[in-house]
Amino acid sequence: MWHTYNLVCEGDRLRAATIRKVQQESATGSSTSSRVRTTITIQVEAVDFDTSACVLRVKGRNVAENQYIKMGAYHTVDLEPNRKYTLYKEHWDSVFLDRVETACDPAKHADLAAVVMQEGLAFVCLITSAMTIDRAKIDINIPKKGKADDTQRKKNIIRFYDTVMASIIRHINFDIVKAVILASPGFVKDQFFDYMLKTAVQTDNKLIMENKSKFLRVHSSSGFKHSLREVLDDSSVTARLADTxxxxxxxxxxxxxxxxxxxxxxxxxxxxxxxxxxxxxxxxxxxxxxxxxxxxxxxxxxxxxxxxxxxxxxxxxxxxxxxxxxxxxxxxxxxxxxxxxxxxxxxxxxxxxxxxxxxx
The missing domain is CATH 3.30.1330.30 (Ribosomal protein L30/S12)
Structure with a gap:
């Protein structure tokens, strides 16, 4: 969808299936509205990409004969993964053609996940060949050492680790992802990794056990998302991801x-x-x-x-x-x-x- 967003430009013509609300009048004069599925060709005027829903909204005027939609009428087409469309351009330049080639090459979709964390804060991200997508933010207050009851501190740490682990299981598809970076300042990443493996053994979580070799622990200066930049610069990460x-x-x-x-x-x-x-x-x-x-x-x-x-x-x-x-x-x-x-x-x-x- 990211590649499609970079291909569809103002002035292009886009042909795709869509749903249109149609008003129909009966012989008695009463009107009923129904939703019909039709194929429309629009001249593109605006493109909006919703990265979280992975939907591309393309707005434009109808430029082809259609029994439900008047010529020149505005319509918005929603493009989603695995939905066919045809794109017409006055000129396909080299950058557009490269984009098509890249989108069609499965070798260029090597995917990576990252968990950037510090005590009480974690971001779970997916890093595809095209973008970095936030999947979850975990923020749990953990009292500082010596300032609170030690039992309460331990409880909050376990709650934090459990939430991060649940997010990893929910948001990371290990069939696609080649590696999962665990990054943090100090020993947070190591303590979390040890806890996750121990919990996986106790609960017989085969998903984590079978994919433990995909986890890569790396130092970062903080648990905020911007630390990903320095993490991706790390030589051990670069070596592991050489083909991405x-x-x-x-x-x-x-x-x-x-x-x-x-x-x-x-x-x-x-x-x-x-x-x-x-x-x-x-x-x-x-x-x-x-x-x-x-x-x-x-x-x-x-x-x-x-x-x-x-x-x-x-x-x-x-x-x-x-x-x-x-x-x-x-x-x-x-x-x-x-x-x-x-x-x-x-x-x-x-x-x-x-x-x-x-x-x-």
Missing amino acids: KAAGETRALQNFMMMMSNDPDRAYYGIKHVERASEGMAIETLLVSDSLFRSKNVDERKRYVRLVDGVRDNGGDVKIFSSLHVSGEQLDQMTGVAALLRFPMPEIEEEDGDLDSDEE
Whole structure:
């Protein structure tokens, strides 16, 4: 559905089955309303993606003859997983075609789950090849040591562990998920993991016992969701997830940050700087956020497609980041486009300096 959201644009035509409320008048003049199933073709005017329900709502005007819906009448089509649709575009550019190819390749759907936690707080997340989805937030007050009755503290900790374990069983499909990251500061993750295994043995929970090798314990600075970024940077996690798209993006962003620190003339961000580097055939890796391709400004979209095509034509590697991934969020904060260069181009900064002095 995330790929569909990135494919459907304003001005496209979408054909799909839908339900429409129809008013029918009888011979006596009384009217009755009923819901009918029909196939409609609309010209897209707005697209809204509900990530929690995994539903795409596409609004537009009817552009094909239909016995229930007048030409030009507004209608909203709900697209869901496994529901067929046909999409018509005036032009399928290289970024759109890549998106279709990626969506149709099952090898690119390697999935990962993460539980980021600290004492009393935990987030259960699913990390797909396209996005990071929050599945549960557990927040239970645990009194600090020495400030309360020790028995009450222990009871609250057990209640916290039981709730986290129940969320893992409920939200993580171990048939799909390759690994589950348990991340926390200190020993919280280890104490929880030991408790979970002990409980699984006592309650004969085969699901946890059979999948215990999928759990990967990693240090994080806090139990908040934003700590996922540093967790995905961890070398042990990267090695375990070497074949997932998320790891490739995280690694590319890591390399860019290192280059910014060590050799800034080989790392640039911002569309103007990156375009100049592309003109000089200098880009080794282009990092670009998919949010830029959802721009309603057609010329702006074409500009980024041209950049992607130019880098590929010159033998560069293009990584399109999902704006719903932690790495994509970080890239969006840096204008959404960045590049690692094959060789230094200090003249890019110098040209900017010359322009600034001219303006002064």
